[in-house]
Amino acid sequence: MGITNRQKEILDYMWTFQDREGFPPSLREICKGLGLTSAGSLIKHVRTLEDKGFLGRMPGKKRAWRLRRRPAPLSIPLIGAIAAGTPILAEENREDELPVDPKLFGAADAFALRVKGDSMIDAQIRDGDLAVIRPQQDAENGTVVAVIVEGLQHEATLKIFRRRDESVELHPANPAYEPLIFHQEDRAKVKILGRLIGVIRPKL
Amino acid sequence: MGITNRQKEILDYMWTFQDREGFPPSLREICKGLGLTSAGSLIKHVRTLEDKGFLGRMPGKKRAWRLRRRPAPLSIPLIGAIAAGTPILAEENREDELPVDPKLFGAADAFALRVKGDSMIDAQIRDGDLAVIRPQQDAENGTVVAVIVEGLQHEATLKIFRRRDESVELHPANPAYEPLIFHQEDRAKVKILGRLIGVIRPKL
DNA sequence: TAATATAGGAAACATTTGTTCTCTTTGCAA
DNA sequence: TTGCAAAGAGAACAAATGTTTCCTATATTA
Incomplete structure (x- = not known):
């Protein structure tokens, strides 16, 4: 055509x-x-x-008339609890839209998660912060990723990612918490949603 | 009007x-x-x-018809070094525009400063973070404010504000740094630019 | 050659749309 | 009360605008 x-x-x-x-x-x-x-x-x-x-x-x-030309999105969807079996960005998972141009964080298709708890406090990420995530399936060692552990929760969490020979490890950035370590076939339970590319701390 | x-x-x-x-x-x-x-x-x-x-x-x-002047601005001005004697928001002080709706932070007229150094690390504010500030002339004790000290620098800094009987104190959120304490007429040198209402950490 | 598709013109037509007019209602102040 | 201003309803009007119909011209193709 x-x-x-x-x-x-x-x-x-x-x-x-x-x-x-x-x-x-x-x-x-x-x-x-x-x-x-x-x-x-x-x-x-x-x-x-x-x-x-x-x-x-x-x-x-x-x-x-509307002139159609894929306009870049001017907002970032905030993802809440994740319904089982749906893709992350499905309509039913969206809790809100943040009026922020995702290009500010260097990505076109970012989404955001609300951080709960202080397990990432040493990375200067607080309870209530909004974590901006770029979707990707895999991750480099040492980067902060948003993951969901199959069967464990319905909410994504932030962790420092580390892959070893025979295991996948998810480390908090707070010595008060224990790392999660997955061996052998358990490794498949760890689903990477994306990589942390920014933080927003609203209404301080 | x-x-x-x-x-x-x-x-x-x-x-x-x-x-x-x-x-x-x-x-x-x-x-x-x-x-x-x-x-x-x-x-x-x-x-x-x-x-x-x-x-x-x-x-x-x-x-x-053209719709002029959105009811609220859709971006937050990023303020760089401050030229002597100009109001903070003067054109010449603006370094960039952040594509973020200021209503996300609960203010209509916010501006942003780039944080330098780790003097606020205990408040989970990092070097390179963008501090979102609501303009105001005074501050409550214990709140984080953007201040400029007359004759000392041309850049605003973030500090925890504390007013005592005979002095004004600016405390860093990092025990490695010393607080600044201003007595008597020196107190007039401390100019409050506004109160910290949010943080943006881009391109992590 | 004839047939067909693309591009453009002129005029008439119907609907949308901005505009103007008069009238009514409501709230507020002298 | 009286007067005034803001807000709204309804009808009628004129200009802008999308639409249709019928025309010509040029290039390409069967």
């Missing part, structure tokens, strides 16, 4: 107009911008763009 | 609509959203909003 040169010109002009003016152009304004004289000529192209999915039109409304 | 409750409702709805739909609402769509039945009732408010500068209208065009 390609797009012809002319159609791309039209789409680009619509974006330019919207960025400059703050609202979408009318058909005749597009004509003027492209040097056309008849709105009738243009509407055929606009309909094609709609059919191909580049344009969302609202039938019956004037000067009302 | 205030803005009445009703006018704020209308402006908020216009923003909500634009964010949701991708294009501005028509007068009658605003009516439906607010429970009004007559566009004639609404246009008076819209004109007032235009006069007060909250709305840019394009005469003769349908469904075409």
